Amino acid sequence: MRDATAPISFTRVSRPRLYEQLVEQLLSYIESRQLGPGDVLPAERDLAEQLGVSRATLAQALVALEVLGVIDVQHGTGAVLVYRPSIATVIKGLREHSSRLPDIVEARSTLEVKLAALAASRRTSEDMEAIDSAIAAMEDEVKAGDKGAHGDELFHQAVTAAAHSSVLEQMMAFIAEMVLETRLESLGQPDRPEQSLASHRKIAEAIRAQDPQKAAEAMQSHIELVSDVALLK
Structure with a gap:
């Protein structure tokens, strides 16, 4: 029988950065609304209010999604969904980009x-x-x-x-x-x-x-x- 009190070497779990948390929430929102390519996300002001963050903070998450090609931010239209990826795929892409x-x-x-x-x-x-x-x-x-x-x-x-x-x-x-x-x-x-x-x-x-x-x-x-x-x- 193994001793459960014996010291074990753990890998420290890193706390997700705020923009990663926001990206996850945005992707969950997209999934829950069943949005598809061509659909437009709510205005930044509305999204920031729903998420409880500043528009500047939200903008960072939107930029990250734009860099990865998930959304296309068009002047006068807003953030248009290009494709709907999995959360794991996007977070992996963000870390590789960083x-x-x-x-x-x-x-x-x-x-x-x-x-x-x-x-x-x-x-x-x-x-x-x-x-x-x-x-x-x-x-x-x-x-x-x-x-x-x-x-x-x-x-x-x-x-x-x-x-x-x-x-x-x-x-x-x-x-x-x-x-x-x-x-x-x-x-x-x-x-x-x-x-x-x-x-x-x-x-x-x-x-x-x-x-x-x-x-x-x-x-x-x-x-x-x-x-x-x-x-x-």
């Missing part, structure tokens, strides 16, 4: 800082027009109440093109899907779209002035800003 974020940030810092410096040295007037156009597109999105994700993507593509480095451009294309994860995560932070837009302008001005050092410094500051996300805290 664990690879530092590597994605590291890759962006390494590549995009160099690209900004090269863009300052090599940019043409046409390149500047593309960079300015991307900033204007993001500004229009943000003014309309959107996150500005499309304009953000256009800006970084324009800076990459202005560097005129075919190998670095291919490397950026290779990590494009992973960068999209950090873009959605970052722009989902409170006030982040406006902050990101402002840092884009600083990068653009350094490239316009053809100052590689300032362009690199501005891009590094930008990467540090967009890397400040809830999943890394």
